[in-house]
Amino acid sequence: MVNLTIDGKAIQAEEGSTILQAAQAHGMRIPFLCYHPAIKAIGSCRICVVEVKPGPPRPQPACTTKVAEGMEVVTNSEKLQDIRRELVKFMLINHPLDCPWCDKGGECELQNLTHELGIAEVDYEAVRKPINNDFDSKLIERYNTRCVTCGRCVRVCKERVGASAINFENRAYFTDLGSGQVPLNCEFCGTCIEVCPVGALINKLFKYGARAWEMTATPAICQFCGGGCDYEVHVKDGQVKRVRRDEGNPLLCVRGRFGFGVISSDQRLKAPLIKKGGQLVEVSWDEALDFAAQGLMQVMAKGGPSAIYGIGSPRATNESNYVFQKFFRVVLGTNQIDNPGRYNYWRAVEGMAQVFGWPEIDGLNPEVLKYAKPFHSTLTLSEEAKGKGFPFVMGQTAKLKEADAVLVIGADVTPEMPPYGWALMEALQKEDFRLIVANPRKTKYDRYAHKKLRYRPGTERALVLGLMAAMVAANPDLAPQLPAEGWAACKEILQGVSLDDIAKQTGVAVADLQAAAATLLQAQAPAIIFGNDLLAQANGKENVVAVANLFLLIGQPANAGSGLYPIAEKNNTHGVCDVGVVPNLLPGYQPLAAGEKFGKIWNKVPSTIPGLTLDEALTRLENNAVNAPQAFYILGGDMIRQLPNSQRIRSILQKARFIVYQGAFMTEVAKLADVILPVGVHAEVNGTYTNTDGRLGQTRAAVSANGVRPGWQIITALSQKLDQPLEYASAEDIFKEMVSLMPIYVGLQPGYRWPCPDLKADIKGTFVPFSVEPEALGEGDFTLIVGKTMGHSGSFTTFAAGPMIVNGTQTLQINAEDAGKLGVAAGDTVTVSSAQGRIAVPVAVNDDLPAGVVFLADHFAEPLANSLTSNSNLCRVNIQKG
Secondary structure, eight states: OEEEEETTEEEEEOTTOBHHHHHHHTTOOOOOSSOOTTSOOOOOSOTTEEEEESSOSSOEETTTOBOOTTEEEEOOOHHHHHHHHHHHHHHHTTOOSOTTTOTTTTSOHHHHHHHHTTOOOOOOOOOOOOOOOBOOSSSEEEOGGGOOOOOHHHHHIIIIIOOOOOEEESOGGGOEEESSSSOOOSOOOOHHHHHOSSSSEEETTTTTTOOGGGOEEEEEEOSSSTTOOEEEEEEETTEEEEEEOOTTSOOOOHHHHHOGGGTTOTTBOOSOEEEETTEEEEOOHHHHHHHHHHHHHHHHHHHOGGGEEEEOOSSSOHHHHHHHHHIIIIIIOOOOEEOGGGGTHHHHHHHHHHHHOOOEEEEEOSSOOSSOOTTOOOOOEEEEEEEESGGGGBOOGGGGGGOSEEEEESOOHHHHOHHHHHHHHHHTTSTTOEEEEEOSSOOGGGGGOSEEEOOOTTOHHHHHHHHHHHHHHHOTTOOOSSOEESHHHHHHHHHTOOHHHHHHHHOOOHHHHHHHHHHHHHOSSEEEEEOHHHHTSTTHHHHHHHHHHHHHHHOOTTSTTOEEEEOOSSTTHHHHHHTTOSSSEETTTEEGGGHHHHHHHHSSOOOOSOOOOHHHHHHHHHTTOTTOOOEEEEOSOOHHHHSSSHHHHHHHHHHOSEEEEEESBOOTTGGGOSEEEEBOOGGGOOEEEEOTTSBEEEEOOOSOOTTOBOHHHHHHHHHHHTTOOOOOSSHHHHHHHHHHTOGGGTTOOTTOBSSOTTSEEOOOEEOOOOOOOOOOOOSOSEEEEEEOOTTOOTTGGGGSHHHHHHSOSOOEEEOHHHHHHHTOOTTOEEEEEOSSOEEEEEEEEOTTSOTTEEEEESSOSSSOGGGSOSSSSEEEEEEEEO
16 A cells, blocks of 8 residues: 555555545545546546645646655645636637536536636637537437547547547647547447536437436346346436446446337337237236136146246346246146247356256355345355356456457357447457457457457357367367366367368368467466357357367366356346246256255245246147147247247247237237236336346336336236235345245345355366257358347337437348349348248348358348248348349
């Protein structure tokens, strides 16, 4: 620690900290304008100048001057105040008197400084800067006349977001904020708005919506991707006006900052509906629940409990999903449940578990806490407690920046998991950090990658095998970094691999394979990020087995940042799996044979007979097989839009005798339902979500439910109609019961992640052989990738104005060379056909795609990208003009 005095007060500060940081740590105020805790300090505004002894005679910027032993600092003298007044006056020369209508009014840092310094008039005159305001950009308005050229937006866009979309133009007095004299065309994350100290950058969705002091702020969790960003929901008159994050981490993506419109969307379901005479009509809650119960009982009377199949929701809270699986296991007496993650994230779970094992926790204290804070685990650890299994090799977003080498494979990080991208930007500040990006198409992080591996779609396993073989070839005595079984057999296989054959199969040069392998092998904290492009394939689980084998060879999870980083698609994709909405495991990934423990709490021992997976259930109904499900209880989402082969999914659901749909919007699946029960979304409910790396987030009701109900309340009300009531007073009560049965959640509370860091990790694995045979993609001239695109999260964001303003239309992304051969240009309509179907779609020319590969997003209802696919996100297609 460093000893110094600030304004006569003796303090201690961390070595390497600045005067400003030291003052803030001790509650002392030093005014500033260009400084922001989320970006590097540059000391450009000079508002924070202080007098330093010993030191130079002129005042020094507190934001960039490091503390030193014995330093004496004066932060508030008449000399310093005069300097600050003059500096602010210079800024006010060109600053318009927009305060009465500027959205920054009441929270404007320039306004506050002017008042604090007692500036009543500006006694300077200068040539006025030309007005160059931007009203045309999507979601963001730019007022150059309000800009104080602090550089916050430029720096945060470059350093933290990695977009570099905003820059300074011109020089000296005429320095201006701009984007090349054209409307801003960027990721529209809005972080520039958040860090702007004045009203130079304005949120169009918030413009004239409210004054800062008129709104109530409620902590919540973002409802979109698996990142689980915490933020505040700002409400006026019962309407969400904006969302904001803590100034220490102002980063949000476009859907997080601008997607809150899903809450007040005019497309929201607001009243229960039942089907009468083939038409859905509004009814009371009581009538809808009676109708649902009667329909389910009629199906059970003929086919038994297993005739009803439940599909959980990666959008619903942990508490709602837990009660949902309990409803099936206790009220209905069946394990016929699953969740849509079966086609994506669950493949990551099963693949990692195959190599590293399912989670096990030993050494819990036998007594649970009788009194715990809301949403805090009631389980505690003994001193000898230890754990093992795949969760202990999973990385933590907050520590990803500490990795020294990252392989991103089969993931487009920005649209899939922005927080991983922000962590990569921090890691890239380190000189010794190395980034390897492996993807069939160019992604944002190619521009920062030290090595790019452009492989053919569907050849991920071959690529991983090639990397491992290159490692063994370079080091014949290589041994796994982690304790492992099966290495001798695996090594023998790797020694027989021809890198030339791998290069032919993947399209990646041998030299590039060898260079990437060397980088990963030399790393002390290697990490592997993998996402939708890899997971959504029919062989997604096998892809993960390959990746897990690679990590077993090189991973060092004891070192901060090293880990496996699978991308959970939605805000509670991880949580819906944790709490047991799967057919073969109880909450906490516990086997069905552990049901006796659950029976003590549930007053009924759940069945030990595994249910069908979602794919198995759909296939049985499709084939009219014996014991096929006849009814579905679905917690939201749109399987028709999101799952492969949309027409197949639609036709299967049309065969069902009865469908209960509990959701927020009239999706394609909802249109087939016999009963629709409108559910509250994140800002209307209390509860928790578990993000992609196991961190618990708490969301709180910020606005009135306005006719809809929390998911768990609907499920318990239905259980009462079936004369087997599940009784809970609140989401907190559900959480308390849930965590008492889930050892993996020991020590968990909002803001913490599982597994508990106090557990002694027993990490070991088994090398599992995997095939590199590519999956059959059908016939056609082009390979289609169906994936994620900027601004959207599933179908949910298509009901929000912000994301749809940025990206509201389905387009076929195609390479310019391929477009030229087809004789089409941007905006032209083409017909895309496969063995499953055909669609007409406009073209967008995009050279991020290699020749022969095209891309469609899976978010849009028209046209449906998955009407072309079979059982994977990849398929072969033909394309014709017109």
